[in-house]
Amino acid sequence: MRTEVSDAKRIVVKIGSSSLTRPDGHLDEVRVTEIAAALARLHRSGKRIVLVSSGAIAAGLRPLGLKRRPRDLETQQAAAAVGQGMLIRHYSDAFAEHGAIIAQLLLTVEDVLRPTTYRNALNTFSRLFRLGVIPVVNENDTTATHEIRFGDNDRLAALIAHLVRADALLLFSDVDGLYTAHPDTPGATRLDRVDDIASLSVDTSRVGSKIGTGGMRTKLQAAEIATSAGISVVLTHVDRFEEAIGGEEVGTFFTPSGKRRPRRLLWLAHAAEPRGRVHVDAGAVRAITKRHASLLPVGVTQVEGAFAEGDPIEVVGPDDLVVARGFAGHGSHELLDALASGDADGALGMHGPVVHRDLLILL
Numbered sequence: 001m002r003t004e005v006s007d008a009k010r011i012v013v014k015i016g017s018s019s020l021t022r023p024d025g026h027l028d029e030v031r032v033t034e035i036a037a038a039l040a041r042l043h044r045s046g047k048r049i050v051l052v053s054s055g056a057i058a059a060g061l062r063p064l065g066l067k068r069r070p071r072d073l074e075t076q077q078a079a080a081a082v083g084q085g086m087l088i089r090h091y092s093d094a095f096a097e098h099g100a101i102i103a104q105l106l107l108t109v110e111d112v113l114r115p116t117t118y119r120n121a122l123n124t125f126s127r128l129f130r131l132g133v134i135p136v137v138n139e140n141d142t143t144a145t146h147e148i149r150f151g152d153n154d155r156l157a158a159l160i161a162h163l164v165r166a167d168a169l170l171l172f173s174d175v176d177g178l179y180t181a182h183p184d185t186p187g188a189t190r191l192d193r194v195d196d197i198a199s200l201s202v203d204t205s206r207v208g209s210k211i212g213t214g215g216m217r218t219k220l221q222a223a224e225i226a227t228s229a230g231i232s233v234v235l236t237h238v239d240r241f242e243e244a245i246g247g248e249e250v251g252t253f254f255t256p257s258g259k260r261r262p263r264r265l266l267w268l269a270h271a272a273e274p275r276g277r278v279h280v281d282a283g284a285v286r287a288i289t290k291r292h293a294s295l296l297p298v299g300v301t302q303v304e305g306a307f308a309e310g311d312p313i314e315v316v317g318p319d320d321l322v323v324a325r326g327f328a329g330h331g332s333h334e335l336l337d338a339l340a341s342g343d344a345d346g347a348l349g350m351h352g353p354v355v356h357r358d359l360l361i362l363l
C-alpha cells in the first residue's frame, strides 16, 4: 500500500491525450465522465485536487471535419482553440452530475515560473481551493507552441504540483508504467519503483502514441521535477485510475527525493533562456557537482555570449556538456577582462564567485 498517495491531501492528476482519445482519434467522452466521477468522489472526501487534462486538440477534430491530429502547428492550435471549450463543457457537465464545480485555467510553463504570473496563478489556485472548486488546467495552446510539440502538460503538471504544494502527482497515460525500453521492445519490463531517476538507464527515445506528445521523456522530466521537490509520483494506465488513487501498487512509483526548491531555481532549470555560457575545467566540474561548491573564477576557461550580473547562464564542462545552470555573479565583460588578466581569481576573488552555490542548479 502506498500511503504517500492514499494519505495525500493535495493531489495533482494529469491525464494525457492518449487516455482521452478513442481509436478514431476523437475525444472519448465516456472516459471524461468516468474521470469526473472518480475525482468528484475524491473531492467530496476532503482532498484538494487539481486536474491537468490534455484533450483539446482531440475534441476539436470532429467540429473541424478533421480525421486525425493535424501535423502543422497552426491547425493544431486552431483545433485546440475549438476543442478546449468543448472539453471543458464535458468536464463541467460531468462534474456537475456529482455536485462539483470546476474552473478552467489555461497556463504555460512560463506562467507558473515567472515571478509576477506565478503569484497571480497561486492566488487563483488558493482562492479556488477555499471556494471548494476543482481547477482543471490545460496548456494555453494558443501561445504555448513549444508545449504542443513536446508534450509539456507533463512538466506543467509537475510545476503546478510544486506551486500548490501537492503531496502526490499522478500521471495517467496509455501505458501501465515506465518500462526499461519502449513496451513493444522484446524483453522490456515494467519498473515498480524508481528511487533515483538520475541513475536510471531506460530507453525513452521512441516517442509515444500517435496521439500524445513527448512520450516517456517528458514524464520522466515531470517525475524528476516533482520528486526533487518532495512530491510522490505515480505513472500508470488510466484504466488503473481508482487503484492508483487508492494507493494500490500499480504502475511505477517514483520516490520523493528532495525538499521543495525555491521557485527561482525551478525557473532557472525549466524555463529561463540562458544568456550565455561559461566553459569550465574538470576541477571546477568536480567542485560544483561533487562538493556542491560555488563556481570560482579560477575554473573558468572561456566565456560565451553577453550577459549581465544576475542573468541565467549555463556552465559547460570540458566535454562540452552542460553540467549546471546558474545566475551569473559577474557580467561577461567583467569575466572576460579577468580572464585576460591571467589571474581571474585575483581580479575577481574579492567580488565573489562566478556563480554562487545557492544560485546554481545541477542538470
Ligand SMILES: Nc1ncnc2c1ncn2[C@@H]1O[C@H](COP(=O)(O)OP(=O)(O)O)[C@@H](O)[C@H]1O
Residues within 6 Å of the ligand: 015, 016, 017, 018, 019, 151, 172, 173, 174, 175, 177, 178, 179, 180, 181, 182, 183, 202, 203, 204, 205, 206, 207, 208, 209, 210, 211, 212, 213, 214, 215, 216
Ligand atoms: N521506456 C518506456 N516505457 C513506457 N512507455 C514508453 C517508453 N518509451 C516510450 N514509451 C511510449 O510513451 C507513450 C506515452 O506517452 P504519450 O503518448 O506522450 O502519452 P500521453 O498522451 O499520456 O502524455 C506510451 O504509449 C509508450 O508507447
Ligand SMILES: N[C@@H](CCC(=O)OP(=O)(O)O)C(=O)O
Residues within 6 Å of the ligand: 015, 016, 017, 018, 053, 054, 055, 056, 057, 058, 080, 138, 139, 141, 147, 148, 151, 152, 153, 154, 211, 212, 213, 214, 215
Ligand atoms: N494541450 C494539448 C495537448 C498536449 C499533449 O498532447 O500533451 P500529452 O497528452 O501530455 O502528450 C491538448 O489539450 O490537446
